[in-house]
Amino acid sequence: MSGDKGPKAVLGGMNQYLYQNGEENVFFRVFGDNKSLRKMLAKYPRVARNCELIHAPNVIKGTDKVMEVLRHAQDTSMYMAIKDVREGKSAAVISAGNTGVFMALSKLALKTVDGIARPAITTMLPSGGGDKRVVVLDLGANVQCDESILFDFAILGSVYAEVIGKMSKPKLGVLNIGSEETKGNETLQHLNKVLTAHKDELPYEYLGFVEANDISAGNVQVVVTDGFTGNIVLKTVEGTAKLIKRVLVDNFKKSVLAMIGAFFLVHVFKRLKNKIDPRSYAGATFLGLKGFSVKTHGNSDALAFANSIKYTADLAGADLRGEIENRAHALASIRAELQSAE
DSSP, X not given: OOSTTHHHHHHHHHHHHHHHHOSSSOOEEEEEOHHHHHHHHTTOHHHHTTEEEEEOOBOOOTTOOHHHHGGGOTTBHHHHHHHHHHTTSOSEEEEOSOHHHHHHHHHHHHOBOTTOSSOEEEEEEEOSSTTOEEEEEOSSSOXXXXXXXXXXXXXXXXXXXXXTSOOSSOEEEEEOSOSSTTOSOHHHHHHHHHHHHTGGGSSSEEEEEEOHHHXXXXXXXXXXXXXXXXXXHHHHHHHHHHHHHHHHHHHHHHOHHHHHHHHHTHHHHHHHHHHHOGGGGOEEEEETBSSEXXXXXXXXXXXXXXXXXXXXXXXXXXXXXXXXXXXXXXXXXXXXXXXXXX
């Protein structure tokens, strides 16, 4: 019921997903005001056949603060949907609503995986040539992080890259203002020192420090950073994608020759659009929880929501929790070493 475009984008996205992927593999449980949703469903018979409406009388607003909401969230569409995952009635929850509240309620209801202190917002961003992607975390859940938390993110990101991204022994780097060992604050330097010392024991290829331009260059497959920096990276990538689109469109309009050239390159531009369009990587999961909780952009349209559903369906079919727990257990001694020096 929340998000900038409300249930119209949600139902439209469900319709697109079912049209593209068939009506057999996913069934939706939709939480919100039954009266208004039932009226809107009349436009989407495909969705109506593949969903159940669960009445939720209240909605969490984008302006609501976490501490103010926690005491009276029980009858909101967001909390009821999250609780549905906890009770095993749904495989995953998707929301375009208030990120801070969604994160807090997800963590409260679903709990973190054993061996992981905090979940991280994670997704795959466009990188390098072809279909290359890079896993970046955290994208906004944890503004301040110590060494052990960043090490947890390395565990989460490396498992995610292997299981979801199909990347064998991914190249992992810690985001910094330079690749030199002397750059960055004490937290980053200490983390790098310990990871370098245990390089041969790690299940991923540790590269050390990486810079922001390495993300788009395709030099790294997993990038670990705090939520403050990661969110800036995400917004910068999205803004750059929109800038490229605007520059191309403006220049094509200025010249007949450019328009003719664009006609012959239409397939190239289509691939470029699919690569950099923020709607193609609209879903981001709170990785490290015992259930799947996926956040999509507050301004998501139907296409973005459809892509989020596809992303979530892929997550729900993977054994991320078991792999994360096994890796956290295997690397517990390194984490303890980082904690002892904090």
